[in-house]
Amino acid sequence: MNNKLNIDWDDFLTNYWQKKPVILRKAFSHFIDPITPDELAGxxxxxxxESRIVTNKNGNWDAKFGPFDDFSNLGEEHWSLLVQAVDHWHEQAATLVEPFKCIPQWQYEDLMISYATQGAGVGPHIDNYDVFIIQGMGRRRWQVGDRNPNYKQFSAHKALLHVEDYQAIIDEEITSGDILYIPIGFPHNGVSKGESLSYSVGFRTQTSQEMLSGFADYIIDNLPDGIFYQDPNLKLPQDPYRIQPYELTKLQVQIVDLIKTPDLFYDWFGKHITLPMHELNIVPVEPPYEYDEFNSILQTGAELFRVPSIRILKVGDFGYIHGEKIDLPMSVIDILCQNEILSYKHLQNEEARQALLSFVNKGYWYFIDEQ
Incomplete structure (x- = not known):
């Protein structure tokens, strides 16, 4: 599948990224859907x-969560099927993500695909992520409002958070190959005109509060010896019940110093950010390969395929994959990052083959006839 993306990235990043929404007409000039509605239903x-069906019949909103075993009672209008992280499970659909890999990959979340019938959508809402919505078959009308921190949100259903009426700054239909980019915080509503497929390439970062909580857990696990507040130059205060400003400053510095310690923060972030946000199709090898067997298979010309959308990133002097540190030279880590398909020619270093053997046995890479 070779859907070629036509975007002037310098212009896009300068004028639109996290600034304002935009429709990119025919960003895919000859778009071919990489998946069928029946495959998505499967x-x-x-x-x-993760999947859900959202209905909006007669003004009543409802949402049900999969897995599903029957779609026959839904009718022909006003329902949508939404499936998360399709790139983890469908190799052809995963090719849609490739053109967006120039954007920092630690911010990438997943590819969500939506099949919708006439009049269907999920209602007006605000997302906490940036999204490129690629229109596949059919067409949808999108109404996008401006960003405003004062919008009121309400539960149209316990699983559907909607936003109050807003003035649309974009009110247009998009058709096959068009992309609607919506930055975080802009309200939007898409309604299908007949049957349609759309593909949402999402980029999400965690809140500072979430990251601080994760880092605190890491510190507890990795610094068993507590760091106590000490004040060897203590002078008797006039008011011993008042915490002195210099004491508060020392406490703040003590905590911030932990975050500013590269060995701690980088290692936590590398392990934390490469953990998946959704289930992955990881199948450990049973029984695991021995090195000689593994090496022999590679030497015959067999290729290793990386599990689709497993997170592999570089932080500081190390690589990380699926919550683990890759303790290899950066030249080898670059090869692992840049090549989703590996062969013996990529792995001339025995240390690299030994490390990759561990990852293969865990199911992060696989021989095509073994999956």
């Missing part, structure tokens, strides 16, 4: 895959 039947 994924929604799987236990491991």
């Amino acid at each position: 994924l929604a039947m799987e236990e491991e895959i």
Whole structure:
């Protein structure tokens, strides 16, 4: 599948990224849907895959969560099927993500695919992430409002948070190959005109509060010896019940110094940010390969395929994958990051083959006939 993306990234980042929404007409000039509605429905039947059906019949909103085993009672209008992280499970659909890999990959979340019938959508809402919505078959009308921190949100259903009426700054239909980019915080509403498929490439970062909580857990696990406040130059205060400003400053510095310690923060962030946000199709090898067997298979010309959308990133002097540190030279880590398909020619270093053997046995890479 070779859907070629036509975007002037310098212009886009300068004028639109996290600034304002935009429709990029025919960003994919000859778009071909990489998945069919029936295939999407099949994924929604799987236990491991997150899916939901949203209906808006007669003004009543409802949402049900998969897995699903029957779609026959839904009718022909006013319902949508949404499946998360399709790039983890469908190789052809995952190719849609490739053109967006120039954006920092630690911010990438997943590819969500939506099939909608006539009049269907999920209602007006605000997302906490940036999204490129690629229109596949059919067409949808999108109404996008301006960013405003004072919008009121309400539960149209316990699983659907909607936003009050807003003035649209974009009110247009998009058709096959068009992309609607919506930055975080802009309200929007899409309504299908007949049957349609749309593909949402999402970029999300965690809040500072979430990251601080994660880092605190890491510190507890990795610094077993507590760091106590000490004040060897203590002078008797006039008011011993008042915490002195210099004491508060010392406490703040003590905590901030932990965050500013690269060995701690980088290692936490590398492990933390490469953990998946959704289930992955990881199948450990049973029984695990021995090194000689593994090396022999590679030497015959067999290729190793990285599990689709497993998170592999570089932080400081190390690489990280799926919450683990990759303790290899950066030249080898670059090869692992840049090549989703590996062969013996990529792995001339025995140390690299030994490390990759561990990852293969854990299911992060696989031989095509073994998956």
